[in-house]
Structures are given as C-alpha cells and as structure tokens.
Amino acid sequence: MMTVLLVLHLIVTLALIGVVLLQRSEGGGLGIGSSGGMGSFMTGRGTANLLTRTTGVLATLFMVLALAMALLGRGQSRPGSILDLPPGPAIPSVPTSQAPGPNPSTTQQPTTTPAQPAAPAQPSVPTN
Template sequence: MSTVLLVILLIISVIMTGLILIQRSEGGALGIGGGGGGGNGFMSGRAATTSVARMTAILGTIFLVLSLLLSVVFALENQNTGALDNVDNEVDGLTSPAESSDEILPLEETPAIPADPTDTDE
C-alpha cells in the first residue's frame, strides 16, 4: 500500500513541477510559459492562466493529502517494530563460536618469544 502511494506521490510531484514551471512569470522569474502568445497558441491568455493555476492548486492539495496519508500508512506498517526488537538475533550471530580448522593452543603451551630477537640460545 505504501509503495503505491509513494509512486502516486512521485508522479504528482513531477506533474506539479511542470505546471509550476509553465505558469506565467509575474516578476520575471523562472516561468517558461511567460511569453505573450497572442491568440495563436493552444491555450493563451487568461483562460490558460486560470486553468494552470487551478490545476496547480488541485495537485498541490492532492500532494498534501497523499503526504499525510503516506505518513499514517508508514506509521501503521512500522507500528510493532522498534530499534531494539532484533538486537537478540543480531547478538546471537555475533557471539557464536567461530568454526576454525586451526588448533588453538592454551596459554601454557604457546612457545615463548625471546625479548631480544638478536639474542639466540646457541
């Protein structure tokens, strides 16, 4: 469920970014569609501005509602999981004895290393 909502939120954010960029620029900012189109364009003049602004407002509202809904869904999905729930499983794997083919000698049986490597008993 959360993956579907996340994909829908991503699609809406991309569409909303495009709508914001094609809006007519009021102060000479980043608007792409700010040029005077006369009457020859597909949507020109006041009707285009009104419809783009209306679609931006609708998609902005849907974006906010989906964001809130997504946070609720994530909270419900992760309700019974905590940071310390899996600690015992991880520690068991870390503290288990390692399998080794090398024989480990007890401390009493280890050969003594001379303090001075140049000093040899000959």
C-alpha cells in the same frame, strides 16, 4: 500499498513542478509557458486560470498522499530514529594514513619508555 502511494506521490510531485514552471512569473523568473505552445490556442487569462487550477489540484493531491503515507507508515514496527536501534558489532577504525599491515591490537607494544631529552645547562641568550 505503500509502494503504490509512493509512486503516485512521485508522479504528482513531478507534475506539480512542471505546472509551476509553466506559469507566467510576475518577477521574470522561469515562466516559460507564455511565449509559445499553450499560449497560441488559449488566451493568456485562460491559460493562467487553467494552470492555477491545475496547481491547486496537484498541491491538494500532494498533501493528501503525504498524509496517507504518514498514517499508513505510522503502524509499522520499525524504529523511528537511528538512536532507537540496538547497538551493532563494534567496527575498529583504521587511520587512512596507516598502511595495511598487522592488526595493531594484537602486536606487542614496547615496554620501555623513550629517553627524555637532557635539559640545557644554561639558558641560551640570543646575541645580535
């Protein structure tokens, strides 16, 4: 049932987009319906009324289908958020700069610490 409503919702959405783009725009936008095709057999006023009514009907269908899908999907037992999911297995992250090789968690790290650099005996003063 949900799949049928989703496909119908997609068809109504595409039809609504098409009808809105066909309308004559007052500001010079994408109104492409006034120059040819439809305007040749109907008056400008009749075309505007038809497209306005069609837009209203499609917008109403769009809202009704959206509410119907929301109400049908409400009773499903899926978690509503990613945060509600149980934690999955941990996936170790590998830096992209590291070449593939042995697993760093299984290799032994050296136990000795690197030698510290010796401090300068006297402060250095720049000469000009």
